[in-house]
Amino acid sequence: MKTAEATILRGEDAILTPLREALQDVAADEADIHVRRRRAAVTRYSHSSIHQNALSDETHVRVRAIVGKAVGVATTNSLEVADLRRALGDAASLARASRPDDEWPGVAEPAPIATPQAYDEATARVDAAEQARGIGAICEAVAKAGYRAAGTHAIEVTEDAVANTRGVAAYAPATVAYLRALVLSDAGSGYAEDLGWRVAALDPAGVADRAIAKCGLDRDRRQLPPGDYEAVFEELAVAEILRIVSLTGLGGQSVREGRSFMSGRIGEQVTGDRLTLSDDALDPRTLAIPFDDEGEPKQRVVLIERGVAKGPVHDRHSAKAMGTRSTGHAADESRYQPGGHAGNLTMAGGRATRDELIGAVGRGVLITRFHYTNTPDPRAATLTGTTRDGTFLIEDGRIAGALANVRYTMSALDLFAGIELLGAQRLARDWWSSNGMGSVVCLVPPMKVRRATITGSSPA
Amino acid sequence: MEARLADLVALAASRGATYADARSVEREHEAVNVKDGAVESVMRTSDRGVGFRVVHRGAWGFAATDRADDAALRGIIDDAFRRAEASASVQRRTVKLAPLAPQRGEYRSEVARDPFAVPLAERIDHLRAVDEAAAGPNVRTRRSSVAAYRTRKRLITSDGTDVSQEIVESGAGLSVLAVKAGAKPAQRYDSRLTRQAGWEWIEELDLPSRARRYRDDAEATLDAPLAEERPTTLVFAPEFLALLVHESCGHPTEADRLLEHEVAFAGTTFMWPQDRGRLRYGSPHVSMTADATVPHGMGTFGWDDDGVPAMRTKLVDKGIFVGYLTSRETAGALGVPIAIGSARAEGWQHFPIVRMVNVSLDPGSFTYRELLRGVDRGLLLDAPASYSLDDKRQNFHFSTQSARVIRGGEIEGYVRGVSFQSLTPDFWGRCDAVADDWELHGFLSCAKGEPLQLMRVGHGAAHARFRDVPIEVRE
Numbered sequence: 004m005k006t007a008e009a010t011i012l013r014g015e016d017a018i019l020t021p022l023r024e025a026l027q028d029v030a031a032d033e034a035d036i037h038v039r040r041r042r043a044a045v046t047r048y049s050h051s052s053i054h055q056n057a058l059s060d061e062t063h064v065r066v067r068a069i070v071g072k073a074v075g076v077a078t079t080n081s082l083e084v085a086d087l088r089r090a091l092g093d094a095a096s097l098a099r100a101s102r103p104d105d106e107w108p109g110v111a112e113p114a115p116i117a118t119p120q121a122y123d124e125a126t127a128r129v130d131a132a133e134q135a136r137g138i139g140a141i142c143e144a145v146a147k148a149g150y151r152a153a154g155t156h157a158i159e160v161t162e163d164a165v166a167n168t169r170g171v172a173a174y175a176p177a178t179v180a181y182l183r184a185l186v187l188s189d190a191g192s193g194y195a196e197d198l199g200w201r202v203a204a205l206d207p208a209g210v211a212d213r214a215i216a217k218c219g220l221d222r223d224r225r226q227l228p229p230g231d232y233e234a235v236f237e238e239l240a241v242a243e244i245l246r247i248v249s250l251t252g253l254g255g256q257s258v259r260e261g262r263s264f265m266s267g268r269i270g271e272q273v274t275g276d277r278l279t280l281s282d283d284a285l286d287p288r289t290l291a292i293p294f295d296d297e298g299e300p301k302q303r304v305v306l307i308e309r310g311v312a313k314g315p316v317h318d319r320h321s322a323k324a325m326g327t328r329s330t331g332h333a334a335d336e337s338r339y340q341p342g343g344h345a346g347n348l349t350m351a352g353g354r355a356t357r358d359e360l361i362g363a364v365g366r367g368v369l370i371t372r373f374h375y376t377n378t379p380d381p382r383a384a385t386l387t388g389t390t391r392d393g394t395f396l397i398e399d400g401r402i403a404g405a406l407a408n409v410r411y412t413m414s415a416l417d418l419f420a421g422i423e424l425l426g427a428q429r430l431a432r433d434w435w436s437s438n439g440m441g442s443v444v445c446l447v448p449p450m451k452v453r454r455a456t457i458t459g460s461s462p463a
Numbered sequence: 464m465e466a467r468l469a470d471l472v473a474l475a476a477s478r479g480a481t482y483a484d485a486r487s488v489e490r491e492h493e494a495v496n497v498k499d500g501a502v503e504s505v506m507r508t509s510d511r512g513v514g515f516r517v518v519h520r521g522a523w524g525f526a527a528t529d530r531a532d533d534a535a536l537r538g539i540i541d542d543a544f545r546r547a548e549a550s551a552s553v554q555r556r557t558v559k560l561a562p563l564a565p566q567r568g569e570y571r572s573e574v575a576r577d578p579f580a581v582p583l584a585e586r587i588d589h590l591r592a593v594d595e596a597a598a599g600p601n602v603r604t605r606r607s608s609v610a611a612y613r614t615r616k617r618l619i620t621s622d623g624t625d626v627s628q629e630i631v632e633s634g635a636g637l638s639v640l641a642v643k644a645g646a647k648p649a650q651r652y653d654s655r656l657t658r659q660a661g662w663e664w665i666e667e668l669d670l671p672s673r674a675r676r677y678r679d680d681a682e683a684t685l686d687a688p689l690a691e692e693r694p695t696t697l698v699f700a701p702e703f704l705a706l707l708v709h710e711s712c713g714h715p716t717e718a719d720r721l722l723e724h725e726v727a728f729a730g731t732t733f734m735w736p737q738d739r740g741r742l743r744y745g746s747p748h749v750s751m752t753a754d755a756t757v758p759h760g761m762g763t764f765g766w767d768d769d770g771v772p773a774m775r776t777k778l779v780d781k782g783i784f785v786g787y788l789t790s791r792e793t794a795g796a797l798g799v800p801i802a803i804g805s806a807r808a809e810g811w812q813h814f815p816i817v818r819m820v821n822v823s824l825d826p827g828s829f830t831y832r833e834l835l836r837g838v839d840r841g842l843l844l845d846a847p848a849s850y851s852l853d854d855k856r857q858n859f860h861f862s863t864q865s866a867r868v869i870r871g872g873e874i875e876g877y878v879r880g881v882s883f884q885s886l887t888p889d890f891w892g893r894c895d896a897v898a899d900d901w902e903l904h905g906f907l908s909c910a911k912g913e914p915l916q917l918m919r920v921g922h923g924a925a926h927a928r929f930r931d932v933p934i935e936v937r938e
Contacts, residue, residue, distance in 0.1 A: 043914050046546075049723040052555045056546040057525040058539075059812035059914070061512065078508035080529045093507050100583040102502040131524075131549035139553045154727045155913050185727040194727075260604050261642045336504065374730060379849035379862035379882055380937065382648060387860050389853035391730075408853055410860060410884060438728055439915040458935070459884050461858040 256342020771804020
């Protein structure tokens with residue numbers, strides 16, 4: 004893909020050529036540049052009306068200049084060669100005024116990079132009217148059911164590029180299509196969403212039907228007393244657990260500093276043998292690009308295999324410090340902790356249908372998704388959060404009624420130790436990531452677990 | 464770029480927009496991070512661009528670009544109108560803005576020493592002294608940072624407003640992680656030490672002393688016994704209460720939650736219009752104020768991004784819920800006059816939405832010593848660790864970085880493992896004293912909106928005492 008296919012993409016040459024030019028005469032021992040251009044069209048609706056409709060087109064450029072082993076970092080949002088040179092000059096002057104980093108690993112060496120696979124031209128070309136039509140279809144279906152709808156239709160086009168003084172030159176376009184619907188009645192709510200790299204993955208009618216069905220069940224809520232319960236976690240709820248696991252325990256630096264559940268336990272059984280978890284940015288279903296912010300090719304990394312901790316992901320810095328090679332997981336340090344970010348998780352699934360998952364529960368809880376989770380004990384990968392938009396009591400293998408939102412507090416490792424059944428994988432993002440806050444994308448199955456700890460309830 | 468703002472607004476009017484505004488924003492940021500005595504990173508960032516809003520056919524359209532050429536600027540006009548037309552195709556409510564007189568003027572932060580002018584070597588030396596102060600026998604990782612921020616923006620609206628602002632902020636971060644064989648790691652940190660001020664604020668913070676205190680807290684927590692699990696009296700430090708105010712009062716009083724603008728992501732509220740003046744939010748000791756005029760506040764400005772001048776308003780008065788944070792749109796939809804302008808956008812690329820300004824717990828009349836003397840057995844909680852809220856901001860869970868025992872009015876040793884969950888009115892209803900030692904904290908990253916916007920907000924609080932709070936204790 005050497006030229007821009009359309010006006011939506013700037014294209015490989017338009018982005019990499021000024022980077023190469025600016026790097027030619029950089030006054031530093033080495034340097035690299037990472038570019039992320041993001042065009043986001045976000046249409047939001049509530050009370051079955053569109054209330055916000057925004058298109059933004061922004062370019063983030065991060066340059067690093069290294070003098071000796073001292074590193075300076077500067078950013079700009081311009082791809083003009085003069086502005087890139089100015090940023091490189093700023094970074095070099097910061098490096099000269101700074102102190103050496105004895106663990107500096109050097110910029111990346113050129114290496115083969117997989118072909119980008121997560122860009123779809125038809126998705127990039129979706130316009131505001133088409134987004135509104137999708138929302139309109141949901142609002143119409145929801146109105147017929149006697150409810151009201153809220154949610155988001157978002158189309159993102161990104162172009163990532165890295166170049167450095169050792170000759171790395173990488174470029175990858177990508178698209179993301181996202182549609183969510185929260186259906187509300189006076190008694191409760193139901194939620195559904197579709198996510199993919201093709202707009203064809205979005206099914207407004209299907210999203211509406213799923214959310215309407217859940218909303219219809221969510222009435223006459225009861226409060227659930229605290230205690231341990233069997234549970235079915237749907238895909239969005241599992242993604243929420245994996246987010247905590249990723250941010251607290253899957254980066255090389257967190258392992259090195261003793262903050263991760265893997266610290267001192269690599270090779271040991273840390274959870275049940277039904278959990279196998281990888282980071283696989285080479286699977287296009289995970290919305291991945293094939294290289295990281297340093298220009299390292301992304302590797303498929305098995306993180307936990309049948310419950311045994313296999314090791315974290317790394318950027319170049321954490322890899323050098325721990326005597327290994329980068330796995331291609333450097334990420335924007337203004338958003339993620341340094342030392343590797345596992346943001347494209349795949350959790351092995353199974354064959355259980357939704358009815359089979361629910362049918363396996365004697366008395367327990369069905370959880371659709373969570374709201375605002377956090378981790379009171381990062382080293383144990385403990386998560387606390389409240390459920391929302393579809394929490395149900397299951398009795399004798401059937402949904403027996405709606406529950407007020409419950410607070411769940413439990414170690415992810417203890418939760419996964421109780422996996423009894425797994426369904427088919429689906430692409431999902433947790434509550435935070437759905438909005439871009441510390442993004443983790445998961446190819447994840449629903450699961451039935453032996454024990455989930457409920458520590459409180461919201462009012463009915 | 465700035466010179467073209469008036470042209471954009473005029474063109475929008477000529478194309479039939481009933482309202483338009485154009486906002487240019489330039490941001491600069493410098494940060495130095497030191498880890499374990501070595502410079503971890505030095506960074507200088509900048510960006511600039513224009514955001515453009517129209518109300519057309521009764522609906523919003525917004526477009527933003529970081530390119531300054533004529534084609535890009537013309538392009539955002541077309542894009543904004545296209546998006547407004549698309550919005551109008553699925554609309555049951557039309558946008559109605561609360562009236563506002565045209566605003567003119569400039570606002571600048573008060574700064575004694577420009578933080579960008581402080582030599583890098585001085586900043587690094589300062590952090591190295593902080594780093595040395597944090598060293599301890601079991602301290603595994605020490606991190607410290609200083610940062611400077613400058614935002615220049617100009618807003619021109621079709622209502623005749625033309626205002627310019629330059630906001631300068633300075634801040635610091637500090638983190639100490641202690642690790643010991645056989646003990647759970649203990650971390651003490653603070654990243655809410657930012658103010659609208661210059662380098663003088665960094666010096667006033669006395670980071671070396673704070674680093675020693677954090678080191679001592681973390682070291683002592685390693686060996687501390689588990690707390691006793693039972694309802695107890697909790698005294699919160701202002702740093703802890705600043706976050707509690709943010710999460711349990713600031714967010715649920717955001718008026719866009721009433722309109723369900725944020726329901727699919729951030730959620731709604733338990734504080735509805737019919738509750739104003741009636742809902743008992745807390746005890747009579749609890750009053751909370753939103754104030755965009757607080758000196759040095761991270762939520763202080765000349766005008767919000769609707770062009771509404773800085774104001775102050777009561778949210779909770781002697782325990783009763785009385786007010787909301789509003790934008791022109793939400794005030795218009797609710798049919799109320801503008802009591803405070805709180806429409807804010809993170810950057811040029813974002814649509815302004817309702818955000819907190821400085822939302823604070825009003826100071827009380829007790830001294831801190833008097834407040835402690837009223838505690839026979841209890842805990843002092845210094846700073847929050849994990850926190851989690853439900854979608855109505857009613858059911859919350861907080862854990863703490865550091866907890867100390869209060870016995871007979873005196874502070875004794877440390878305990879660990881303390882967290883608590885509660886319902887907002889129940890929690891604030893247990894407050895029986897607020898001290899007079901009010902202090903201001905600054906947050907950099909309140910998250911809300913789609914796409915996500917991280918907002919700077921300020922929160923003031925004093926020590927306060929809460930009776931019979933059930934706590935949880937976990938290993």
